Amino acid sequence: MHFVTHASCRICLSVISFAVLCSTVSSQSKTERAFANSVSTPRLLGQVRDLVRFGSRTGGTRSGDKAVSYLVEQFRKAGFTPVVEKDPKRLAYELKNWSLKVQSPPSLRNLVRNEWVGAYSPSVPNTTASLVYLHQPENAPSIGLKNKALLIDAAVSNKTYRRLAEAGVLCLLLTSPNLEGAYSDWAMISDLPESEKNLIPLFNLSRNNGLRLKKVLMDSVEVILNFSVRSAIDSGSPKTVIATLKGESERYFLICAHGDSDSGGPGADDNASGVSAVLETARILQALVKNGRIPRPKFSLRFAIWGTEIYSTEHFVRRHADEVANIHGVLNLDEVGTGATRNCIYFESNDVGYNAHLLRTLEAVGEEFVGKRGYWSESTTNPSQGGTDSYVFFPRYLARLKLPELEIPAITIYTGAWNELKALQQTPGWSSKAWKGHPDTVYVDYSAYYHSSLDVPATTTEKEPFNMSGAVKALGIGLLRLAW
Numbered sequence: 001m002h003f004v005t006h007a008s009c010r011i012c013l014s015v016i017s018f019a020v021l022c023s024t025v026s027s028q029s030k031t032e033r034a035f036a037n038s039v040s041t042p043r044l045l046g047q048v049r050d051l052v053r054f055g056s057r058t059g060g061t062r063s064g065d066k067a068v069s070y071l072v073e074q075f076r077k078a079g080f081t082p083v084v085e086k087d088p089k090r091l092a093y094e095l096k097n098w099s100l101k102v103q104s105p106p107s108l109r110n111l112v113r114n115e116w117v118g119a120y121s122p123s124v125p126n127t128t129a130s131l132v133y134l135h136q137p138e139n140a141p142s143i144g145l146k147n148k149a150l151l152i153d154a155a156v157s158n159k160t161y162r163r164l165a166e167a168g169v170l171c172l173l174l175t176s177p178n179l180e181g182a183y184s185d186w187a188m189i190s191d192l193p194e195s196e197k198n199l200i201p202l203f204n205l206s207r208n209n210g211l212r213l214k215k216v217l218m219d220s221v222e223v224i225l226n227f228s229v230r231s232a233i234d235s236g237s238p239k240t241v242i243a244t245l246k247g248e249s250e251r252y253f254l255i256c257a258h259g260d261s262d263s264g265g266p267g268a269d270d271n272a273s274g275v276s277a278v279l280e281t282a283r284i285l286q287a288l289v290k291n292g293r294i295p296r297p298k299f300s301l302r303f304a305i306w307g308t309e310i311y312s313t314e315h316f317v318r319r320h321a322d323e324v325a326n327i328h329g330v331l332n333l334d335e336v337g338t339g340a341t342r343n344c345i346y347f348e349s350n351d352v353g354y355n356a357h358l359l360r361t362l363e364a365v366g367e368e369f370v371g372k373r374g375y376w377s378e379s380t381t382n383p384s385q386g387g388t389d390s391y392v393f394f395p396r397y398l399a400r401l402k403l404p405e406l407e408i409p410a411i412t413i414y415t416g417a418w419n420e421l422k423a424l425q426q427t428p429g430w431s432s433k434a435w436k437g438h439p440d441t442v443y444v445d446y447s448a449y450y451h452s453s454l455d456v457p458a459t460t461t462e463k464e465p466f467n468m469s470g471a472v473k474a475l476g477i478g479l480l481r482l483a484w
């Protein structure tokens with residue numbers, strides 16, 4: 001008797017829970033489908049083009065301020081009431097225009113194509129100078145360098161830069177490093193010391209152009225250059241734009257991306273792609289709530305575009321010190337516009353124990369949609385690499401800012417990082433079913449245009465628009481599972 005009752009109860013319960021499960025699963029996937037169907041690739045691409053047109057969007061410059069006005073307008077159009085938060089002033093660099101030409105020999109007149117000026121290069125009027133090559137400038141004497149342009153193979157220390165400038169060198173031309181997949185015909189952007197007192201500009205050359213000029217000089221051919229730079233080095237306040245989708249709780253997810261091109265270049269992939277993805281996710285989630293397709297989220301969502309990478313994030317944490325404990329999780333997007341060797345979406349910092357819930361949710365999304373049309377062909381989580389805004393929320397970093405060492409889940413979503421392929425040892429227990437390589441190793445895909453003159457829409461976002469739309473889908477579906 002007891003047995004029968006018990007058994008029938010179990011059956012009843014199973015039927016009910018099956019029905020509940022079915023309705024949950026189907027309504028959940030319906031919402032997720034609605035989200036995915038709303039992702040607009042033309043809009044994602046258009047926003048990147050718009051942002052790149054403003055220049056390098058460095059926080060505290062006119063270029064940065066133009067990007068801020070644009071972001072405010074985009075959030076407003078999406079139904080938000082964005083706020084702009086100002087950071088303390090800091091020295092900032094804006095490149096206005098520049099020229100670099102080989103005047104002689106005539107055969108090299110069209111050589112300069114994808115070169116770029118290093119940040120903190122001062123303004124110099126139109127100047128003509130003969131080029132000389134200096135091997136190992138750190139130790140070389142600076143006699144005979146007066147009024148010359150100097151070709152070098154490797155970046156120099158601040159001390160050597162000063163010494164060369166004081167010896168009368170008129171500008172530096174730096175050859176890009178020798179990497180397999182990057183900088184052959186475009187320039188890696190390296191900078192001068194962050195100072196308004198720099199005396200001479202730095203031009204970054206593509207690898208091939210650097211080698212070509214060196215060879216010509218070795219053959220004792222005189223190379224005459226013509227160059228100018230117009231730039232502004234002033235202190236200004238980086239500005240962060242924040243838009244909130246209010247939930248039932250004061251606790252919130254922070255969805256963010258750095259708004260500046262931290263290299264000082266065009267920065268389409270790094271990081272107009274991340275900015276565009278955050279805008280698109282915010283727009284769709286707000287529309288789904290407004291149209292009554294989904295209720296208000298349980299947790300609030302705050303979308304933030306940092307004025308300056310790391311600096312603005314630090315100041316956000318400082319300004320909001322009294323409510324940092326309310327952050328339920330940080331989802332940072334940095335470089336979601338390209339990937340040189342694979343179509344993979346990465347979720348970073350699986351070596352941090354308290355990131356598990358957030359990352360397991362995204363890992364499940366990655367595995368569920370892998371190979372489906374409009375999604376990624378691979379996905380994985382990976383251990384910490386540092387170097388982006390999610391790290392500001394780590395306990396160690398908070399301690400440096402003299403804040404309590406809270407354990408705030410903080411991750412970064414990306415499709416490519418750095419300028420060459422990196423192999424990382426996978427964190428035990430985290431090999432993804434959606435990863436095609438060896439389960440113990442994660443290959444971090446890279447951008448061939450990382451911090452370069454050609455990090456432009458045509459080579460990154462326009463060429464591989466599926467990266468951005470995939471990142472938006474992963475982020476949006478992940479948030480629907482995490483915040484509702």
Ligand SMILES: [Zn+2]
Pocket residue numbers: 258262270271309334335388
């Ligand atoms: Zn970045």
